[in-house]
Amino acid sequence: MKELLGKEKEDEQSLSLRPRFLSEYIGQEKVVETLRIAIEAALQRNEPLEHVLLNGPPGLGKTTLAHIIAREMGARIVTSSGPALEKGGDLMGILTHLERGDILFIDEIHRIPKAVEEFLYPAMEEFAVDFVFDKGIYARTHRFRLERFTLIGATTRAGLLSSPLRERFGIVRDLDFYTVEELVKIIKRSASLLGVSIDEDAAEETARRARGTPRVANRLLRRIRDYAQVKAKGHITKSVVIDALELEGIDSEGLCEMDRKLLRTIINNYKGGPVGIEAICATLLVEPDVVVEVIEPYLLKSGFLIRTPQGRKATEKAYIHLGLQRPSSLL
């Protein structure tokens, strides 16, 4: 398998914890089953897989699934990302080098510039791209034929994708946050790959604080492993987890300092909301995209925050968790 392009600069460690086959994949059962059937059917027909769009918050397994699909199909994977494809020519270069059955993985596909996106339509549908030479009355187009490839798009904001693009994917699936039980299984698997022993209640405590996200679970596990190695003879107990995560600023609900800062800003500066995203971001000095795509999804999912037409509001659960006085409307 060859990775020609892209931002896949993850360290070897995190790659080695990732499942390599669908049979090793924990959670997202419906998505996994859909892919298993589509892959088996395509292999039986000796055809490339249809285009796949995976949507969901960061760290839930979109990139991992793309690599698994490639491995299960016995295909090469070429990776790129929306922001890296600045001009039509960038995408042309990649597309014209694809061989039959290759997989093109485009991360953050919602960030593709509009002009580049338009190259994708005929590429996905007719396996051809039209390139325009010269301008004005001398403009000529030349149609380049492409090999039949599979596009796998990953996005944290499917709502931002234009409908012509979304409609060209045969398989569209949302990834959801993982349950504590699924994260316990992932943490035990990772602990065993890292060669560290962990108690059942320690794995559960880590899972409860992992924001429903395997990437977070594995990151916490590494910090806990270091702590256990230096302070507890290498074995992970529940109290090791609690002490190690306290040091990391991760609280009993898995919220980090930035999560708490966001909730406190809404409560202290905007009377609990509703408040617009721009106002929150101006106070926190964070980009709105980061709040919407990275910080907010878990706060919404776990009931610390709600989104109303007037803006974001902190919930009663947020006041109680932060130990702040609730306004009379929430009593």
Ligand code: ADE
């Ligand atoms: N490591 C990270 N995500 C995983 C998953 N979904 N299943 C198994 N191991 C994982």
